[in-house]
Amino acid sequence: MKPIRDIYWIEVEKETEDTIIINGKEMYRDTSYDPMKLARQYGTVYKTPIHDSQDTGIQEGDKVWFHHFIASAVNAVKHADKENIYQSRAEQIYLIKRGDKYIPVGVWNFMEQEMKEPEQTESGIFLETSASEVELHGRAVIINDWMKDQGVEKGDRVMWTENSEYDMDIEGRKLLRMRNIDVICKYEE
Incomplete structure (x- = not known):
């Protein structure tokens, strides 16, 4: 069947x-x-x-x-x-x-959320208790052929549109699933 x-x-x-x-x-x-x-x-x-x-x-x-x-x-x-x-x-x-x-599969890509280390004063006092997400920024991890044709490679820093990402556990790693149209740019450090 x-x-x-x-x-x-x-x-x-x-x-x-x-x-x-x-x-x-x-x-x-x-x-x-x-x-x-x-x-x-x-x-x-x-x-x-x-x-x-x-x-x-x-x-x-x-x-x-x-x-x-x-x-x-x-x-x-x-x-x-x-x-x-x-x-x-x-x-x-x-x-x-x-x-x-x-x-x-299809239009889907998987990105890793960029994290910012906790801020610290010159005297060593931490202003935050843990790392925080850099909103709408991350790195390309698993990308489709269309995204590669646009010049994005694994490890590149990318930005995406608001409310476009959905986190999924891919074998113990939290990755953000998003469509081709949701990735808006690749940029340098």
């Missing part, structure tokens, strides 16, 4: 990030207070559609990151021959990992 219409079936271990490790102990947490942040956003492609009309290149067995509400009851594939299978449209899949290579 294979899906049609650019629908992908994705195997997800669990629907939510309901555990956390604290001092080496696994603890369970209530995910109902922040379902968007605590939704599972990655899985393994179980079945690809008969025709990949959007030319995503997604293959069975790829690890993919997707929209935060894919792993929910409304998207569960009840007729699959396996448990924990969810359906996703092609445009809801943002990133592929195949082997050691990350491949952005």
